[in-house]
Amino acid sequence: MTLRKPTRREFIGSAFCAPFATSLGVTGARSDTFPSRNINITVPTGEGGGSDRDARLFTEILKTHLDTNFEFGFYPGASGQVGYEFYMNNREPDCHNLIVSFMGAEVIVLTLQAPHIQIGRDITFFQQIMSEPMAIFSTPDSGIATLEDLVKKAQQEPMNIAVPRLPHTSSIGMLALGEATGAEFNLIPYGGGGPTAMAVVTGEVPCAAMGLSTILSVADKATILGIFDNVNPIPDITSAPLVNDVFGSKIPPLKSGRSWAIHTKAIEDYPDRFEILKSAIQKTATDPAYADAVAATGVPRELIYVAGQEETMEFADNLVGLANRYKSLLSAG
Structure with a gap:
């Protein structure tokens, strides 16, 4: 193969065009401004x-x-x-x-x-x-003022507990608590945090297990019974006990x-x-x-x-x- 030496005009032209070709992405290297759209x-x-x-x-x-x-x-x-x-x-x-x-x-x-x-x-x-950790709450009108009250009643007869969804960390918490204490809980999914909280507030169920932040949205009507964690993240807002501290259980942080x-x-x-x-x-x-x-x-x-x-x-x-x-x-x- 014979290589031809470029003329002076060809050389100057190619040198002038090269930076523009690179900036326009026509040299084979893709321009990738990100994000390029919503x-x-x-x-x-x-x-x-x-x-x-x-x-x-x-x-x-x-x-x-x-x-x-x-x-x-x-x-x-x-x-x-x-x-x-x-x-x-x-x-x-x-x-x-x-x-x-x-x-x-x-x-x-x-x-x-x-x-x-x-x-x-x-x-x-x-x-x-x-x-946010999962927590259990009731209302002052429920007759359940402490975690011990809840478990004692559920040891005597099955207790209905509202949860946002059946596949949920709060559900795992209640199932694990039942295993640790011999209590029996019927989990009733309400399809979201808001409906779950309202089921307790209106008295449809005595207690619910759910995320702590949603419970706080009805804090004026709620009694937080226990928290499924190794530490209470908001001690200035609630003095609710840790579930494991109450029963000596080893439920993982949920x-x-x-x-x-x-x-x-x-x-x-x-x-x-x-x-x-x-x-x-x-x-x-x-x-x-x-x-x-x-x-x-x-x-x-x-x-x-x-x-x-x-x-x-x-x-x-x-x-x-x-x-x-x-x-x-x-x-x-």
Whole structure:
């Protein structure tokens, strides 16, 4: 093969055009400004619920750290499964699509109802932004003033307990408490935190087990009986005892956490985009403006919990283990 030496005009022309060709992405190297369009947020619950509220609140602050807008889609059903199925099957794994997760319930649902969506292999929870323990509460009119009262009655006859969903960390707490004390609880799912709290307030059921923040929304009518954790995160608000301290049990801490999740394939195929996204979300989670916005909704600042990808995935793995341990009971009915 014979190589021809370029003329002076050809050389100058090619040198002049090269920078422009590179900037326009016509040299073979893809230009990848991120984000290049709005980011879609899949919400696996109904519009107006806690996930909607928390995601909108967070993204309002996130806009100051990431130059884009956010579009929300709501896909409730099957305790969150419908939303995850939609996200995995209909959203491109290109880092322009996220799902907001209420991890406690939804990880359990994925484990029990959608084993084809595997945590880690298919979906990655990469940033936790809130954490709340499960708790049990009654009302002053229920006749149940303490945790000991509840267990004593449930040892004598089965007690109806409201829970947001059957596959839920609060359900695991009540099942574990029954195992530890010989009490018998009938779990009645009410399809969400708000309806569960109201079932107790109206006297439809004597007690409920659910996330602490929702109980606080009816604090003027609630008696918090016990907390499923190793520490009370809000001692200035409630002096409720820890369940394990009352009965000497060894129930693991039972929490739920709000977090952001993404296709694992998006992380693998677009690592640079993911780092930009993850960095912006981390900055938002630690932004004082976010803490102020949370407090303005009535949720204690103490429930803000910032954890990175490794810790968040460890939390998810622990929930998978709990779901499998109580699988037969959580799947009943």
